[in-house]
Amino acid sequence: MSAKRCCIVGISEVAPPRGAHVPDYWGFAAEAAKLTLENAGLTKKDIDGVVFSCQSAPMPLPTPVPTAAYFCEYIGINPAWYQSYHHGGMAFGAPCIARAAMAIEAGLATTVLVVGTDNLLSRLKRDGAVEGLATRGTDPRYEGPYGAFSMTCFGMIAQRHMYEYGTTSEQMAAVAVAARKWASLNPMAQMREPITIKDVLNSKVIASPLHLLDTCLVSDGGGAAVVTSADRARGLRNTPVYLLGFGESGIGRYFSALRSLTDIYSVERATKMALKMAEVELNDIDIVYPYDPSTISVIFELEEMGFCEKGEGGSFVEGGRIEPGGELPCNTHGGLHSCRHSSVGGPFFQVTEAVKQLRGECGERQVQGAKLAILLSEGGWFNNHVSILGRL
């Protein structure tokens, strides 16, 4: 399949500021859909396919939840093709765009609406949202009863990385400092106050060795996109952003099934597949969007993607390399760390931000001349998708 022939022609982001009214789960999704159609210069009538991120639709609905169908009815459309999608764990955003492209390539649809929103924070309140997000990937038979949750898993990955490679807390903190620097330039980001390495190390330990500022946010938010063929895109108003290539690879489901915490080979495999399909090299990439629920995530992902050798990720992220103005901009929106994380919405912001960067719409945080972005979406443990987006 030539993925080059599909483009993102519309995007939207829903990111309510603190204190603002947040619609219910379905209303949120509908708002994102409406805005992305406006952005694309299209209407509901043009949509003949839907991909709906279906991780956390609230009950009561029958299970397995036919969320895409439910959403189509909610906004009053009847597309020929739709899919409720999740790739495993928390892998959303880019894999949903890829599904749309595959349907278009297969001739099942021509113009696909892709939605990824969640009003997690408002719906469940802070404690509920933290508990929901944190315990979601935990096996209820062999892990949950011991108090394991997402941050004990990332904590254990960090401990092994420190043990095997000598990675330090200061190096992990550098990732947080970088994310916050980008977020300070992003009006949509939830946390914009700059932080220092010392601030990170002084913040309370959540699950050793991770401090509060090593971990990501819990938020409301998400977005939607419209995907269509390159031919169709030519007649529309925005600079088309092409899905040039993608790849997917998974290891397993529950955390204790992983044989090694320092060999996350599914990232490497998915990256190689994506680079091959896109016919580009790693050093052609202008911006990286790692998946960052914790600071150690960015370190091991950059290693596994091949931007540096294994074990060198700690020193790689020091010294401003991934910050605004650095050699390898990462998560220019501030990531899950400082921008937002709302389960399916968090990774969707990788897509919308990458599109904005490639369209040249990022103002103060614009990476000048950006043409290629690589996005890593990651579900526990570890289901990976890598997409390469680009413009001509």
Place this chain on the structure above:
Amino acid sequence: MKEYSKPVPVITDEAKHYWEGCKRHELLLQRCAECGEFQFPHRTICANCFSTRVEPVKASGKGKVYSFSTVYRAPSKGFMADMPYTVALVDLDEGPRMTTNIIGCKPEQVTIGMRVEVVFDDITEEITLPKFKPVATIS
């Protein structure tokens, strides 16, 4: 017995032997009669060779810490009283790896590679959770 406020393990059919063993204070793995591999968790077939001739076997109960993380901010109310508590991945001497808690020592004393042995925590009248404590060493 005071009401147990933490999540109890979901007991599934293929693991009945395992949980019954825990209640008897025995740590049971499975061993394949065809290829000899040990496995955990319990399942209906051998994950190595697909044979259905998997049998419960009593483990030595000994292993070492592969990694760990100590929790200072619990994800849910039930675990707040335990803070700080340590979650670990333990590699059993027979090969399989399991998630557990390390108890019987201060969190600062837990290290990667530390030798541990199983102890049993009767969390309710019906269910027992295997946990691990450091093996006493003569210094």
